[in-house]
Amino acid sequence: MPVTVKTFTSTNEAAAALSSDRSARYLGGGTLVMRALNEGDISISTVVRASDHALTRIDTGGSRITLGAGVTYARILADRDLGFLHAPARSIGGPAVRNMGTVGGNLFAPNPYGDFTVAMLALDAVVSVQGGLGSREVPIEEFLQSRDRQAGTLVLAISFAKPGNAEAFRYRKIARIKPKGGAVITLAAYLPVNGSRIVGARVALGSMAPTPIRARAAERALEGRSLDASTIDAAAAAAVEGTSPSDSAIASAWYRREIVSVHLKRLLSGQE
Amino acid sequence: MAKTPLQFRHNGREVAIFVDGGTNLLVALRELIGDMTPKFGCGQGGCGTCSVLIDGELHLSCLTLAETVTGRSVETLDGIKDGPNLHPLQRAFADNFAAQCGYCTPGMLMAAKALLDRNPSPSRDEVVEAISGNICRCTGYEPIINAVLAAASGGRARA
Amino acid sequence: MLELRKDLFADERDDNLKEIGKGTQRQDMLGHVTGTSPYFDDHKLQGMLHLKVVRSEHSHARLRRVDTSEAERSQGVRRIIRGSDVPHNLNTLLSLINFGKDDEPSLAVDKVRYKGEPIVAIVADSPREAFEAIAKVKIDYEPLPAVFDVEDALKPGAPVVNEVYPKNTFTYHETYDRQQLRFGDVDRALASADHVLEQRYQMSPIEHAPTETNGSIAAPDTNGRYIVYTSTQALFFSVDTCAKILDVPSNTFHFIGGTVGGGFGGKVDTLTEPLCILGAMLTGRPVRYVFGREEEMQYGPPRGAERIYIKDGVMRDGRVVARKVRAYFDSGAYTRLSSYAAVKCAAHLPGPYTIPNVYGDIYCVFTNRTPATAMRGFGVTAMDFAIECQMDKLAHLVGMDPMEFRILNSYRDGDMKAHRREAKNTALIECVQVAAEKAKWPLRDEFKRMSSRKDGGGIRAAVTLTPRETHAPPAAALQQRTTYDRAPAATREPPPPPSPPPPSSPPTPRPNAPAHGAARFSSVFGTRRR
Numbered sequence: 009m010p011v012t013v014k015t016f017t018s019t020n021e022a023a024a025a026l027s028s029d030r031s032a033r034y035l036g037g038g039t040l041v042m043r044a045l046n047e048g049d050i051s052i053s054t055v056v057r058a059s060d061h062a063l064t065r066i067d068t069g070g071s072r073i074t075l076g077a078g079v080t081y082a083r084i085l086a087d088r089d090l091g092f093l094h095a096p097a098r099s100i101g102g103p104a105v106r107n108m109g110t111v112g113g114n115l116f117a118p119n120p121y122g123d124f125t126v127a128m129l130a131l132d133a134v135v136s137v138q139g140g141l142g143s144r145e146v147p148i149e150e151f152l153q154s155r156d157r158q159a160g161t162l163v164l165a166i167s168f169a170k171p172g173n174a175e176a177f178r179y180r181k182i183a184r185i186k187p188k189g190g191a192v193i194t195l196a197a198y199l200p201v202n203g204s205r206i207v208g209a210r211v212a213l214g215s216m217a218p219t220p221i222r223a224r225a226a227e228r229a230l231e232g233r234s235l236d237a238s239t240i241d242a243a244a245a246a247a248v249e250g251t252s253p254s255d256s257a258i259a260s261a262w263y264r265r266e267i268v269s270v271h272l273k274r275l276l277s278g279q280e
Numbered sequence: 281m282a283k284t285p286l287q288f289r290h291n292g293r294e295v296a297i298f299v300d301g302g303t304n305l306l307v308a309l310r311e312l313i314g315d316m317t318p319k320f321g322c323g324q325g326g327c328g329t330c331s332v333l334i335d336g337e338l339h340l341s342c343l344t345l346a347e348t349v350t351g352r353s354v355e356t357l358d359g360i361k362d363g364p365n366l367h368p369l370q371r372a373f374a375d376n377f378a379a380q381c382g383y384c385t386p387g388m389l390m391a392a393k394a395l396l397d398r399n400p401s402p403s404r405d406e407v408v409e410a411i412s413g414n415i416c417r418c419t420g421y422e423p424i425i426n427a428v429l430a431a432a433s434g435g436r437a438r439a
Numbered sequence: 440m441l442e443l444r445k446d447l448f449a450d451e452r453d454d455n456l457k458e459i460g461k462g463t464q465r466q467d468m469l470g471h472v473t474g475t476s477p478y479f480d481d482h483k484l485q486g487m488l489h490l491k492v493v494r495s496e497h498s499h500a501r502l503r504r505v506d507t508s509e510a511e512r513s514q515g516v517r518r519i520i521r522g523s524d525v526p527h528n529l530n531t532l533l534s535l536i537n538f539g540k541d542d543e544p545s546l547a548v549d550k551v552r553y554k555g556e557p558i559v560a561i562v563a564d565s566p567r568e569a570f571e572a573i574a575k576v577k578i579d580y581e582p583l584p585a586v587f588d589v590e591d592a593l594k595p596g597a598p599v600v601n602e603v604y605p606k607n608t609f610t611y612h613e614t615y616d617r618q619q620l621r622f623g624d625v626d627r628a629l630a631s632a633d634h635v636l637e638q639r640y641q642m643s644p645i646e647h648a649p650t651e652t653n654g655s656i657a658a659p660d661t662n663g664r665y666i667v668y669t670s671t672q673a674l675f676f677s678v679d680t681c682a683k684i685l686d687v688p689s690n691t692f693h694f695i696g697g698t699v700g701g702g703f704g705g706k707v708d709t710l711t712e713p714l715c716i717l718g719a720m721l722t723g724r725p726v727r728y729v730f731g732r733e734e735e736m737q738y739g740p741p742r743g744a745e746r747i748y749i750k751d752g753v754m755r756d757g758r759v760v761a762r763k764v765r766a767y768f769d770s771g772a773y774t775r776l777s778s779y780a781a782v783k784c785a786a787h788l789p790g791p792y793t794i795p796n797v798y799g800d801i802y803c804v805f806t807n808r809t810p811a812t813a814m815r816g817f818g819v820t821a822m823d824f825a826i827e828c829q830m831d832k833l834a835h836l837v838g839m840d841p842m843e844f845r846i847l848n849s850y851r852d853g854d855m856k857a858h859r860r861e862a863k864n865t866a867l868i869e870c871v872q873v874a875a876e877k878a879k880w881p882l883r884d885e886f887k888r889m890s891s892r893k894d895g896g897g898i899r900a901a902v903t904l905t906p907r908e909t910h911a912p913p914a915a916a917l918q919q920r921t922t923y924d925r926a927p928a929a930t931r932e933p934p935p936p937p938s939p940p941p942p943s944s945p946p947t948p949r950p951n952a953p954a955h956g957a958a959r960f961s962s963v964f965g966t967r968r969r
Binding site: 102 | 342
């Protein structure tokens with residue numbers, strides 16, 4: 009069966025087309041769906057697009073930042089208000105991929121990709137998806153846990169509370185090829201400080217499980233403490249807890265487990 | 281099979297074609313328009329050899345659904361010469377031995393052009409960043425970086 | 440930047456050179472920078488069809504049943520090709536030079552021996568329709584135990600990968616299960632050495648990853664011939680391979696190639712042309728068969744894996760007196776070019792050093808991995824890695840500077856090499872000296888004064904006493920004959936006996952002529968003097 013392309017102006021119609029057809033995929037920047045078609049994935053026979061401008065909107069005005077699902081990494085890099093997200097945006101692909109790939113698509117990117125989603129997870133983002141009667145908000149962690157079943161979901165936007173202090177957000181991607189390459193692992197942390205103590209620590213890891221995950225044990229080691237050497241050591245030691253990395257051409261599961269604490273330590277201690 | 285009509289500017293010239301559903305821009309350019317300058321290397325966004333400019337922005341034609349360029353301007357290596365004269369980047373690539381097998385060259389040149397069009401005197405690091413999505417397996421990247429720097433205005437790197 | 444050290448060996452050269460040392464533009468550069476160099480895929484032919492293959496899901500399995508009936512009815516399918524459609528469905532690449540037995544089908548018939556082995560080819564109007572038909576081919580596999588490790592493959596009771604070579608090793612000269620090098624008495628030298636160091640090295644397969652994937656386009660020409668645009672690195676080799684597989688004279692084909700989007704050795708296997716041409720023959724239409732990137736990376740042949748054991752004897756003064764090497768080349772499921780890699784490896788031992796006692800056993804082993812092929816110095820690269828790691832470790836062991844240690848052991852003009860040829864045109868000492876100078880690595884004066892042209896020969900030219908091995912090598916099955924063999928079996932000479940000098944002969948200093956048939960490998964490498 010040949011591929012049919014359906015383009016809608018409203019996200020509502022696009023969502024309906026997606027949910028009614030198991031062979032339908034939503035086309036954002038093309039870096040996942042076109043890749044699958046090029047490699048001969050015949051499970052996709054309908055490509056759905058939506059031209060609603062809301063999908064490409066960036067809203068940094070209020071206390072929450074909202075990124076439309078169709079916002080590209082190049083747009084984020086061009087936005088001064090999103091400076092704290094420049095590191096994750098720049099860590100993805102080369103310029104062409106950054107001109108095409110979108111933050112919505114990144115939610116679906118399998119390992120070793122999906123670096124931006126690791127950043128979103130550390131920021132405890134909320135994913136807006138198109139439901140039958142308007143949009144529905146899904147916590148990102150819940151979204152990722154059920155990602156296998158989300159192929160027919162239309163993501164509208166992703167939003168998160170603006171970090172009180174840009175320094176509180178940290179990001180690190182470990183790749184063998186510089187400046188571009190699939191991740192060995194990806195780490196992001198959000199460490200808001202109240203007085204001298206961390207309150208509400210969040211640490212997210214990429215390529216350490218089938219989807220990006222939170223490193224809860226490391227978060228517990230950080231919570232309520234000041235970010236000193238012993239806290240950093242304790243968090244780093246706990247980094248591997250609850251992870252389930254896989255072997256891939258980029259790195260073995262063993263190697264990923266070995267290095268995650270090293271890199272979390274460097275991330276927390278601010279080393280390059 | 282239902283075909284979709286598609287009209288866009290190809291190297292400054294209006295073109296109109298009919299594409300099958302799901303056709304990517306690389307196939308449309310090569311097989312329907314006959315512009316063989318963009319190459320297939322991976323179909324995955326990993327190699328950059330299919331790079332073209334869409335409205336002046338660097339894109340991977342193999343990951344671009346052809347019909348999304350309707351009404352837009354697509355520029356390939358075939359369009360960068362000035363009449364019979366080579367573009368300064370083409371001249372610099374030739375003079376600096378920046379091609380061996382030549383297969384990555386069309387994508388490299390387009391990535392370099394995307395850079396120089398908005399930043400005429402880039403630093404070495406900016407050149408490295410600009411071609412970071414393009415894989416070369418033969419000459420190594422040094423002659424390519426040197427060629428881009430040589431083509432940039434003044435020809436001197438800011439380091 | 441390029442620097443020519445004309446001070447070295449200046450008296451041996453005519454330096455009145457017109458090209459060397461001067462920049463010369465490539466003849467294809469203008470085509471490259473304008474994107475007009477003609478790669479195989481840059482040909483758009485009227486009514487072109489697309490060929491894709493169904494690949495094995497198993498590393499080792501018997502094919503109980505292959506059902507293509509549903510695929511044949513799939514939309515856009517023009518032709519399904521099975522092994523029985525291939526006129527000569529068994530080949531080995533080097534049969535063209537009468538080396539090795541036919542061991543690899545174009546399309547698997549009764550068994551698959553590696554994951555990704557082609558079983559069925561589908562020719563369809565579009566790539567999408569070919570992919571859809573692939574999904575409709577039903578294959579009933581009977582999985583067999585697989586072996587992925589070269590040493591496991593040689594153990595008794597190991598699964599037989601390829602019935603053509605039931606011992607899982609390539610057969611040399613219809614007799615030997617390995618390449619053997621015997622020079623001097625390595626065991627005695629090891630026993631009397633001050634230090635012995637035994638180490639294990641291995642290298643994983645390496646993919647060439649050319650930016651252009653393997654592929655070809657074949658089309659019926661107006662004169663009954665077929666025009667073939669191909670990515671091959673070995674055009675005439677591919678022509679003859681296709682002629683053999685398709686059982687037609689080679690002038691049936693007009694091959695056009697030469698502009699290759701990166702090869703590095705990965706485009707010498709004639710992977711796509713035979714099926715592509717057969718598709719054109721069977722449909723009467725142009726057919727294009729191009730690897731996708733995953734196919735290229737997963738099933739395109741890599742540089743083969745190697746495992747190497749080196750046991751060296753070294754004296755306190757730094758002289759390496761014995762080197763015993765056992766190496767296994769992982770050929771994957773079929774020979775391709777790995778048999779030749781093992782020959783190159785044996786010829787390269789013990790590296791560029793003068794060692795009086797050398798022993799080498801080099802095996803070309805079959806496993807259920809992707810068949811390996813040529814890649815940039817294959818047969819030598821991993822062995823050099825192992826030897827040079829070993830040299831560093833030996834230097835450390837005897838407390839010597841690693842650069843000086845290499846200079847001390849370097850071969851010099853007039854020395855006898857382990858395969859009983861006199862070393863000439865040697866230049867390793869000068870290489871190490873220049874490398875040390877460039878790296879600002881201090882060398883003692885006596886090492887700076889050493890030269891490849893001094894102190895060679897004499898006792899270093901001796902063919903050391905080599906004990907004869909008593910056990911007869913196991914006889915292998917007779918070479919399979921093909922029409923491509925140049926001589927009928929009966930007229931072939933029996934394999935030469937392993938022919939070191941008799942144990943009674945004393946070490947002869949510097950023989951005048953190379954003995955032991957070494958002249959067979961007569962110099963394709965130029966001579967500097969003599």
